[in-house]
């Protein structure tokens with residue numbers, strides 16, 4: 267695996283891939299602290315393209331001043347070991363300074379798609395995501411970009427960004443990878459104590475139970491039933507002691523965001539309506 271730090275190195279390494287019509291390039295953007303969810307995306311990238319590139323960059327533009335940018339887990343040495351074991355071709359690990367980051371062309375997320383869910387709770391977050399992802403797309407020029415359904419709203423917003431740009435990059439979704447307990451893997455799980463992890467496993471348990479009772483119900487599915495399901499999930503999460511940010515329904519999925527202590531966790535599940 268080539269570890270690339272600078273723009274010159276990036277161009278040198280990717281030149282032959284860009285010029286070879288028989289070599290497609292799949293890209294997996296990450297903020298590091300890699301877990302098996304990230305690795306599942308790298309494996310997906312390897313299935314669809316001859317060459318794979320992963321980036322690690324903790325994007326300051328997607329954190330608000332009150333969020334955890336400076337504490338965000340950075341586990342570079344362990345990340346490299348995992349990527350080497352997976353057999354990614356390139357790791358792009360840039361060291362952009364503040365002036366460079368500020369000079370990046372700003373890209374705004376769709377107002378419609380970012381008005382709800384995490385966009386409502388984290389103003390400006392998806393503008394920061396679009397700006398950085400667009401910049402990395404311009405530098406890396408991949409054929410495919412693989413994103414996890416864990417961040418489903420992000421996936422929809424980036425899909426919309428590519429559509430508006432009439433980009434040729436194809437966005438490929440990857441399923442949510444979970445701990446054995448059902449807890450969706452996340453770099454932020456590193457913040458949780460063992461006890462908090464046990465509590466957090468209830469998020470997926472509740473989502474799965476409510477999905478099942480919704481889908482098993484003999485009643486016609488309608489918006490009242492969805493509202494009832496959302497209310498049940500919210501009530502049960504609160505009873506368990508979660509600080510609930512939202513429980514909502516969109517794109518045939520139920521979305522949840524909660525805080526466990528000071529750690530914000532999100533999850534979602536598809537519902538057959």
Ligand code: AMP
Pocket residue numbers: 295296297298303304306307412413414415416417440441442443444450451452453
């Ligand atoms: P992050 O490093 O958190 O910015 O995530 C990088 C990519 O990994 C994003 O496309 C995420 O949606 C994806 N991802 C994060 N957690 C998971 C997971 N548990 N399963 C699948 N993909 C994930």
